[in-house]
Amino acid sequence: MLVVFIGPPGSGKGTQANQLCQHLSITHLSTGDMFRAAIQDETELGVQAQEYINRGELVPDQLVVSMVADALGNPPCNSGCLLDGFPRSLPQAEALDQMLDAEGKKVDLALELNVDEKVLIDRLLARKRPDDTIDTIHHRLQVYREQTSPLLNYYRERGQLRTVNGDGTVDEVHQQILAEVAEKNP
Numbered sequence: 001m002l003v004v005f006i007g008p009p010g011s012g013k014g015t016q017a018n019q020l021c022q023h024l025s026i027t028h029l030s031t032g033d034m035f036r037a038a039i040q041d042e043t044e045l046g047v048q049a050q051e052y053i054n055r056g057e058l059v060p061d062q063l064v065v066s067m068v069a070d071a072l073g074n075p076p077c078n079s080g081c082l083l084d085g086f087p088r089s090l091p092q093a094e095a096l097d098q099m100l101d102a103e104g105k106k107v108d109l110a111l112e113l114n115v116d117e118k119v120l121i122d123r124l125l126a127r128k129r130p131d132d133t134i135d136t137i138h139h140r141l142q143v144y145r146e147q148t149s150p151l152l153n154y155y156r157e158r159g160q161l162r163t164v165n166g167d168g169t170v171d172e173v174h175q176q177i178l179a180e181v182a183e184k185n186p
Contacts, residue, residue: 002107014033107158112161113173
């Protein structure tokens with residue numbers, strides 16, 4: 001099963017992705033984790049990504065698509081995976097579909113975590129990451145609305161989108177996700 005998680009920063013994608021991956025026994029591909037590792041290791045990709053992240057901007061599509069294509073080609077993803085943080089734009093979604101089409105695969109389910117903006121801001125400020133300032137958070141949410149929100153229609157038109165209310169507790173949200181997965185993959 002190939003699952004795409006869509007949600008703004010602070011929506012709980014990482015937490016929910018980990019739980020869902022354990023439930024489905026699939027690999028968790030988090031572009032955020034991949035970028036943080038590249039930044040920590042000071043790779044060329046990491047240095048480039050850090051510049052964008054510090055400004056609260058999305059890393060350019062070509063860098064992200066290349067990184068994800070490499071990861072999808074690895075054996076752990078053969079039995080399925082959950083994409084967390086990718087795609088974040090229509091060009092990335094189209095590139096993903098092209099990659100998957102070449103392998104005779106497709107996205108099985110796109111899960112949107114919908115969370116009230118005030119809840120998102122509170123969650124992000126509570127993380128206490130250096131790049132989680134109020135100005136950067138507002139900018140990231142604006143970037144999400146402009147660049148990532150169009151993915152909802154993209155996946156809705158393909159019958160792949162399911163929306164979950166992410167305002168609840170971790171367990172409440174997880175139960176909603178499991179219900180959507182069961183409906184899509186009985």
